Amino acid sequence: MAVYKRPHSLLDVSMHFCPGCTHGIVHRLVCEVIDEMGIEGDTVGICPVGCSVTSYDYFGVDMIEAAHGRAPAVATGVKRSRPDKFVFTYQGDGDLAAIGTAETVHAATRGENITIIFINNTIYGMTGGQMAPTTLPGQVTQTTPFGRDPLTAGYPVRVCELLSTLTGTAYAERVAADSPAHIAAAKKAIRKGFEVQQNKQGFSIIEVLSTCPTNWGMTPVQAMERLRTEMIPYYPLGVYKDITAEK
Amino acid sequence: MKGNEALAEAAVRAGCKCYFGYPITPQTEISAYMAKRMPRCGGVFLQAESEIAAVNMVYGAAASGVRAMTSSSSPGISLKSEGISYIAGCDLPCVIVNVQRGGPGLGGIQPSQSDYYLATKAAGHGDFFMLVYAPSSVQEMADLASRAFDDADKYRMPAMILSDGLLGQMMEPVSFKDHENPPDNKEWACVGHKNKRPHNVINSLYLKPEELEASNIERFKKYDIVKKELHLAEEYLTEDADIIVTGYGAAARIARSAVNGARAEGIKAGLIRPITLWPFPEQAYAKAADTAKVFLDVEFSMGQMVDDIRLATSCRRPVRFFGRTGGVIPTTAEVLEQIRRIAKEELK
Amino acid sequence: MAKMTVDSERCKGCGLCITACPKKIIGIAKEIHNKKGYCPARCLDEEQCIGCAMCFSICPDCAITVER
Incomplete structure (x- = not known):
């Protein structure tokens, strides 16, 4: 009999995320991969500031809370001192692509053998819905009340495209958490990231297009629709770098 | 090296x-x-x-x-x-x-x-x-x-x-x-955790104020x-000293030379050199304040350690300061001149 | 026989499972409020469930279990 249930490494507690927030889906996918690879006892996770700030209450692996944007540096410290452990970070767009841009880019360019799970929901969720580096042109947020105007607020950062230009990046894929088919693909990508790390091939990043129904002012179902119709066209899904396929 | x-x-x-x-x-x-x-x-x-x-x-x-x-x-x-x-x-x-x-x-x-x-x-x-x-x-x-x-x-x-x-x-x-x-x-x-213990969490976030307070x-x-x-300090010629010259690190080396110079002139000077700055070695200063009459703090700054000396001595003795800053190093002669002035003006 | 069950205390009533279900047999139990005040999802027709686990897949709160 097949049973689909909570993976062992996802602690049996209620998560604080708002109804319909895709964070919970991605948490489960990461834990399913950890379970399937049998690495729960050998994994260290880093959660930074943002909505994932209390992820240490959900991931059943050893967890370190990092300062805003610094997770890749903290992960580097762990991985360099314990190279036999699996090390992953779980970061949002503000954390990874604004305040932590330097740490992210340099971890990638060093080919740091870690896996980054990057949640792109085009907004700062935890602080109540301000503009993120990935906020789309025209998108209304607390700090872009008339819609993001690229003339004054600049353009969104396409992280996978950016990082795929770096030699140190071994694997970069953008996936989405909006439908069962995309969620299955997302899990495959996360698994690939951990396998790249297992084979000591270098830096891997999985960008997951996600929703923030609360701060988008939408129902969870409407938010999924926005992800499909507005985000995916701007942030195309796919593998942006895969050194394992280049040979 | x-x-x-x-x-x-x-x-x-x-x-x-x-x-x-x-x-x-x-x-x-x-x-x-x-x-x-x-x-x-x-x-x-x-x-x-x-x-x-x-x-x-x-x-x-x-x-x-x-x-x-x-x-x-x-x-x-x-x-x-x-x-x-x-x-x-x-x-x-x-x-x-x-x-x-x-x-x-x-x-x-x-x-x-x-x-x-x-x-x-x-x-x-x-x-x-x-x-x-x-x-x-x-x-x-x-x-x-x-x-x-x-x-x-x-x-x-x-x-x-x-x-x-x-x-x-x-x-x-x-x-x-x-x-x-x-x-x-x-x-x-x-x-x-090797599946042998609950997961460890290293964290400084406490959203409940009572928990953060308890942690602090x-x-x-x-x-x-x-x-x-842990409170380390070196004491040099302090027992009979009227003037305690004090400074840490490289400043203490200059202060020591000045103390030696003062002693050669018959001025009873001594040195306290804190080795730990936190915890501050209050004990050495409190003891010296029982017998010494004046403290002279020498630093390569505008005088950041002065307040700690005052606290350690409960303000029982005056704490004078001499320092150079911005990368200028005080000379032994300059410090010795300060000691001479204190001996002349403040030790009666 | 396939079966989906909802942990009604963990469910936040977001309704994503309803959109994911190919058999359209999931609904919100509007008459029930869990301890957090949410109206949980539930299977409206257990006979029809094919155990595809689409609902499990999209559930953000791991509130759904599917046996097949």
């Missing part, structure tokens, strides 16, 4: 497994030494993209239970403040070296002692302290680096070596003491123990 190199070698011998740095004068010899030395002993050397990244790498390494160090000079230490606060808030041990230069701002690259407040009072946001050691010779750069690792582990808190460009750059003979390899047995470390109170109980157990 140069002071910076002696410190680096002592760190390796004390079991430092990871060094993360970023170039800044006048501490760069530490990075350069570690870059050569670490690969030969199976350790990690990594030049980070910034001071901020370097201290957060130390945070990660310390969280995974190994001895880790970073070093910088004053402007770089400002950048590390965030990470230091997190490390302290997570009760993690590590060593941070500050080879001070003049400030504020970009300041200059000449020796200074203007980060006393930063090191002892305001290393970052929140209620916390670091252990702070003030070496005064190349030998002490080595000895205190070694000790800092042991004490940081013992008390589970960050330790700072507060040196300056003069000590970092000068050369003196140094001998290294044997140091046992530290055991790899920190049960709180994040190294993977617990940490300050530890600080009370540290204050009882």
